[in-house]
């Protein structure tokens with residue numbers, strides 16, 4: 001049996017460890033062959049492949065990014081569609097696909113599975129916004145990078161007696177902000193799940209400043225002030241027509257400075273959060289998910305995604321995996337907020 005692998009959506013530390021885990025278990029335990037489709041669904045539509053043998057995957061679990069490349073190509077866009085996908089799979093002698101991606105990739109995978117394509121999914125997102133899995137690989141690395149950056153922002157903030165704003169990723173959920181902000185001892189954490197007023201932010205910043213601290217405000221890119229209907233977006237739309245987020249930190253910093261009189265600087269961490277070496281936690285999780293995906297392939301359990309439940313890897317249907325976004329529960333935010341100000 002020959003298995004195709006693709007990585008799709010935003011890249012994420014740990015993708016290579018999934019590929020290595022899947023190929024090693026698949027070849028050594030089950031005698032499967034593998035082929036890589038380059039740049040997500042694009043490679044499947046354009047018939048752009050690369051070999052995936054022991055050679056290609058040697059030593060890659062510590063490498064960031066993905067050796068296969070990725071894109072946000074829609075498999076149903078022009079030139080694509082179910083028939084084209086099936087034709088390319090047949091031409092390469094591929095019996096089934098392992099699609100490694102987030103909720104967007106898995107939504108596309110579900111449509112293809114419903115049309116008869118054999119697919120097993122592996123969840124990927126630094127945002128940690130998939131409800132069927134306790135954690136996704138890449139999240140721990142993103143939080144670690146954000147925390148390190150905030151520790152650095154705090155020493156320069158302290159030296160200049162400034163308020164420092166750190167904008168982190170996360171799309172419409174505040175997990176990266178919540179975890180990195182708690183770890184770095186932020187004086188305010190602003191997340192998409194909780195609209196907040198300038199008056200409240202000002203109170204937290206002032207209170208920290210009055211105790212002789214240089215305030216650190218962590219803001220998730222999808223955060224909305226109580227006066228905003230939608231998340232701040234100034235960079236147009238992505239390949240799937242969704243607003244590209246980012247820029248809320250630059251908007252907030254002058255408002256904080258004006259309201260408090262404290263000199264304020266914003267740093268948008270951006271793609272730094274997705275780059276470089278995965279943490280050991282993410283390498284282990286990603287490797288286990290890649291190996292477990294092979295169990296589903298061998299059992300011909302199509303339309304399933306591997307997921308982490310506690311410390312176990314389980315198999316859930318795409319339907320269950322694509323339910324609600326996993327947002328930060330109110331209790332988790334209120335718990336963190338005890339430490340604000």
Ligand SMILES: Nc1ncnc2c1ncn2[C@@H]1O[C@H](COP(=O)(O)OP(=O)(O)O)[C@@H](O)[C@H]1O
Nearest residue numbers: 009010072073074101102103104105107108240
């Ligand atoms: N509801 C959907 N149905 C079909 N394809 C989708 C859907 N949502 C996203 N996709 C495709 O999957 C690609 C990857 O999705 P995206 O959300 O950007 O990344 P991720 O898979 O990491 O969440 C999108 O650019 C789009 O082409």
Ligand SMILES: O=P(O)(O)OC[C@H]1O[C@](O)(COP(=O)(O)O)[C@@H](O)[C@@H]1O
Nearest residue numbers: 009010102125126127169170171245
């Ligand atoms: O890579 P781009 O187009 O700049 O997208 C940025 C987005 O990708 C992410 O880093 C990851 O999102 P996905 O997991 O959906 O790909 C988001 O946090 C962020 O909003």
Ligand SMILES: [Mg+2]
Nearest residue numbers: 009102103104
């Ligand atoms: Mg996504």
